[in-house]
Amino acid sequence: MQHILSQVEKPARYLGNEWNAVRKDHQGRITLALAFPDVYEIAMSHLGLQILYHVANQREDTVAERVYAPWTDMESLMRQHCLPLFALESKRPVREFDLVGFTLQYEMSYSNIINMLDLAGIPILARDRGNEHPLVIGGGPCVYNPEPLADFFDFFVLGDAEEVLGEILDAYAQAKSAGWSREQTLLSLSQISGVYVPSFYEVQYHDDGTIASVQPKADVPPVVTKRVLAELKPEYFPSKPVVPYLGTVHDRLSLEIFRGCTRGCRFCQAGVIYRPVRERSREDLVALAEAVLRATGYNEISLMSLSTMDYSDLAALVDDLLAKFGCDHVKLSLPSLRIDSFSIEQAKKVKQGRTGNLTLAPEAGSQRLRDVINKQVTEEDLLQAVSGAQAEGWRSVKLYFMIGLPTETEADLEGIFDLAKKAAWAHRYVKQPGKPMRVTASVAAFVPKPWTPFQWEPQDSMYVLEQKQLFLRELFSKDRRLTLNYHGAELSFLEAIFARGDRRLGRVLLEAHALGCRFDGWSEHFAFDKWMQAFAAAELDPTFYANRRRERDEVLPWDHLSPGVSKEWLWKEREAAWQLAVTPDCRSAHCSVCGVCQHLPVTTRLAKE
Amino acid sequence: MKYWLQYSKGGNLRFIGHLDMLHSWERILRRARVPLAFSQGYSPHPLLSLAAPLPVGLISQAEYLELVTTEAVPNLTEMIAVAVPSDIRVAGAVAVPDKTKPLMGLIRYADYLVEGIAEGQRAQLEKTLADFLGQTSVIRTVRRKSGMKRVDIRPLVHFAHLQGTTLRLRLSIGSVANLRVEDLLQHLDLIPSSLQIAREQLYLDVDGKAVTPFQYAAATGTALEG
Numbered sequence A: 001m002q003h004i005l006s007q008v009e010k011p012a013r014y015l016g017n018e019w020n021a022v023r024k025d026h027q028g029r030i031t032l033a034l035a036f037p038d039v040y041e042i043a044m045s046h047l048g049l050q051i052l053y054h055v056a057n058q059r060e061d062t063v064a065e066r067v068y069a070p071w072t073d074m075e076s077l078m079r080q081h082c083l084p085l086f087a088l089e090s091k092r093p094v095r096e097f098d099l100v101g102f103t104l105q106y107e108m109s110y111s112n113i114i115n116m117l118d119l120a121g122i123p124i125l126a127r128d129r130g131n132e133h134p135l136v137i138g139g140g141p142c143v144y145n146p147e148p149l150a151d152f153f154d155f156f157v158l159g160d161a162e163e164v165l166g167e168i169l170d171a172y173a174q175a176k177s178a179g180w181s182r183e184q185t186l187l188s189l190s191q192i193s194g195v196y197v198p199s200f201y202e203v204q205y206h207d208d209g210t211i212a213s214v215q216p217k218a219d220v221p222p223v224v225t226k227r228v229l230a231e232l233k234p235e236y237f238p239s240k241p242v243v244p245y246l247g248t249v250h251d252r253l254s255l256e257i258f259r260g261c262t263r264g265c266r267f268c269q270a271g272v273i274y275r276p277v278r279e280r281s282r283e284d285l286v287a288l289a290e291a292v293l294r295a296t297g298y299n300e301i302s303l304m305s306l307s308t309m310d311y312s313d314l315a316a317l318v319d320d321l322l323a324k325f326g327c328d329h330v331k332l333s334l335p336s337l338r339i340d341s342f343s344i345e346q347a348k349k350v351k352q353g354r355t356g357n358l359t360l361a362p363e364a365g366s367q368r369l370r371d372v373i374n375k376q377v378t379e380e381d382l383l384q385a386v387s388g389a390q391a392e393g394w395r396s397v398k399l400y401f402m403i404g405l406p407t408e409t410e411a412d413l414e415g416i417f418d419l420a421k422k423a424a425w426a427h428r429y430v431k432q433p434g435k436p437m438r439v440t441a442s443v444a445a446f447v448p449k450p451w452t453p454f455q456w457e458p459q460d461s462m463y464v465l466e467q468k469q470l471f472l473r474e475l476f477s478k479d480r481r482l483t484l485n486y487h488g489a490e491l492s493f494l495e496a497i498f499a500r501g502d503r504r505l506g507r508v509l510l511e512a513h514a515l516g517c518r519f520d521g522w523s524e525h526f527a528f529d530k531w532m533q534a535f536a537a538a539e540l541d542p543t544f545y546a547n548r549r550r551e552r553d554e555v556l557p558w559d560h561l562s563p564g565v566s567k568e569w570l571w572k573e574r575e576a577a578w579q580l581a582v583t584p585d586c587r588s589a590h591c592s593v594c595g596v597c598q599h600l601p602v603t604t605r606l607a608k609e
Numbered sequence B: 001m002k003y004w005l006q007y008s009k010g011g012n013l014r015f016i017g018h019l020d021m022l023h024s025w026e027r028i029l030r031r032a033r034v035p036l037a038f039s040q041g042y043s044p045h046p047l048l049s050l051a052a053p054l055p056v057g058l059i060s061q062a063e064y065l066e067l068v069t070t071e072a073v074p075n076l077t078e079m080i081a082v083a084v085p086s087d088i089r090v091a092g093a094v095a096v097p098d099k100t101k102p103l104m105g106l107i108r109y110a111d112y113l114v115e116g117i118a119e120g121q122r123a124q125l126e127k128t129l130a131d132f133l134g135q136t137s138v139i140r141t142v143r144r145k146s147g148m149k150r151v152d153i154r155p156l157v158h159f160a161h162l163q164g165t166t167l168r169l170r171l172s173i174g175s176v177a178n179l180r181v182e183d184l185l186q187h188l189d190l191i192p193s194s195l196q197i198a199r200e201q202l203y204l205d206v207d208g209k210a211v212t213p214f215q216y217a218a219a220t221g222t223a224l225e226g
């Protein structure tokens, strides 16, 4: 091992010797490998896995360790020396663990999951695994349509995992001591609410390739609904997170201030699956921050959530944290700003010295299209915010937009350019003195996601997306204050396929793995041709998944799963989009009966009413 | 108050690079609640520095951290002990006058212990070494930040003793003259990655004599501690 480590570019990725890493004897314990299918620096920045590591290791009877995707240099050395994928803390092979839990954060990490199973020496297909192999578990946002991965996983867990993890470990302990078979164990696990065992469901297809039905084959629930925490209790929060030696993407204390977002942007999956909003109290947050700072030595706190500015007591929280830790030179960062003067005020409070980039997300270029997507922000709001920021010393602003949104026309694309230009000269529009700003417009292609009001919509073809990018490039070339950023349409196309894919895509993943696809989220490794080759080999048409409009009554691959939000509500929101009707945020306005609080034992929980 | 802290770095920490190590020290000292002093200006940073970068892959018996605190910390080593990982051992700390020049700029020599030389290589190495030491000037092309450079490395080697399969070296290090131990080993036809290399000590130069940072501090009249 030492010999291999001295040959890789960043050995620190594989040491497992970080501060707060947990080491326990495996003897007599349930062993759980928590896997993130990307490289160390990304994996270590992810709060969710640290939460599970903490919750599982709190149990006396369980040892949880970490395993991440080895970078390609390490992978080739491992394969060369027949070294199987190992867990970081104990260096024991992952295939010797009882349970291997992967977090499914984005579709383009699926090839890494398969590669990791292969490196671990665990049969890739769930049906080829025997009693001697670990149970492979998936959790995270992509489990609301895990169908493309159904062949590779033994079971999935929907929703907040803090409580259900304990139930799973209890059930597993029982199965282990009783010596149950794999099948028996899975059947017992399937009785836990939130657990979905895909092999217990049979999918039938129509001749046109759409789904005819998804039926339970065993005594399992016809619909699996997510688990949800009514309250984010502080004891579930990792008070001693693992502190990396290597600089990571988020090398700071991630303080999750609330879960869920009910702004209701119609393209946004997170805004549906994590409903409703559950805020931690300000007192809890200050106490957690203090505990974690002491246990880690971090010099920065990042206030994490889906839209940090919406925390009901944000100004007071920022003041409290600054008052308490500011004199120790602990910085505060606010990762997402809302487009309003309140946000600029908070950003100004936490800003230290020279200001970096200000990032705002109007998402669409025209008021009409912003109404379609329910992004309740006006041009006036944006110009006020930018000019306010300019007055506070910011010199550049980055604006996020999407192209290919439903109902989009050329006027909406021109709107992106116009809005960027106006933002550059914002002070003039709001009649304030000032200087022009540098503006970067970052333009992503719209990817229709399951469990959103746009789940029935086609994605623009790659050709159309590229034409739109060229159109924007032409416009932006006229103004040297403005910069335009966009990514290749190929990755968005693949994302759209796997986001709304069905079980047949498992064949494509296998083919792609055989062709060597991995680290697809990394441009230097992404090989689009290989993916197209994989589709050809699997005899599946990618455009069927990405570019086809679904009918209202079509059985969708994820209809037998549920985040609590009803399909009817999503359709109503879709209809509202076409009527340019806006749906207000239920945290401040009235409930729009999305289904979550009706179907699940949970309600919106705010720190300050 | 300004302190010099001596520590050893072993185990897997050998794979942690210089900047990551410095960053870790900030976290260790914060965990230990040492009252760190910060720089002035736009983005204040703690006044911490390491005496000499240690190449990745090497362990060391004698690393030195210079730190400035806002108040005297008489039990500095004790405070730190609870917050350091097991691969770091704090050997001691010494307070130095505030006006002492940065240790980073004072370090001139480093001792290395190279182990794991193959029996079969010994005879050849002895010859190569004797040959090297017999010269007054040996020009070698070495990598520097600015690119490849031709350097006379002979005056940068102050001693080199081969005892059995162990090689002891004292080389120039620091801002005035610097020879990377890997460069010398390669010059002697050894493969650095196949050897265990430990840094044993760092020295300042006082009137042509090598003195350790703690000896220097004692001589300048500061009480030793820890």
Ligand code: SF4
Pocket: A262, A275, A276, A277, A586, A587, A591, A592, A593, A594, A595, A596, A597, A598, A603, A604
């Ligand atoms: S049920 Fe009502 S209050 Fe609850 S998340 Fe849905 S819209 Fe909001």
